[in-house]
Amino acid sequence: MTNQPSWRKPAGIFLILLIISVWAVIVATASPWIGTLPALVQAPVYVVAGIVWILPLKPLLAWMETGRWRR
16 A cells, blocks of 8 residues: 555546446436335335445445556
8 A cells, every 4th residue: 555645536526436436327317207106115216226326336336446447
């Protein structure tokens, strides 16, 4: 580990914000369709939608830290 700042961390933060923004637009676009579902179905759909965006973060965070997509 070096003390020199890496360009990967600001780039990674930008990518994280981009992923969150794109995912929010996708879910917001789908919300009229999701809104037609019964309330007991809407809740799990939104829970899953709230968790799915986290999946690409593990390799992205590994890349930010090490420069490789896998540890």
